[in-house]
Amino acid sequence: MFAFVWELALPVTVFVYCYGRIFYVIRQYNRISGSVSLDQGINMATLSAGQNVGQVQQQESEATAGVMSCTELNILQTMTVIIVCFVLCWSPASVASVVQTILVC
Secondary structure (H helix, E strand, O other): OHHHHHHHHHHHHHHHHHHHHHHHHHHHHHHHHHHHHHHHHOOHHHOOOOOOHHHHHHHHHHHOOOOOOHHHHHHHHHHHHHHHHHHHHHHHHHHHHHHHHHHHO
């Protein structure tokens, strides 16, 4: 059982955590850099009398909040491929180790 945790469960947990943190940091960076670019691209003629630049930025960032960038999609695909390949390659050995431990005892 120790071999299963050490060889499969722990590395998969570390992969998911690390890629999750990378994904989170890039997502935050894209939101920050997106709001900066929105600040420069606002046309003052499109603002109504009651709106200010902050309200327009908030509305535009809310509209694009659910959309993922190419970088985010690439990271998500890479994370998925690496984890699936790792599990496919190491799960037979881990399962065999667990089965052998059960049969011996």
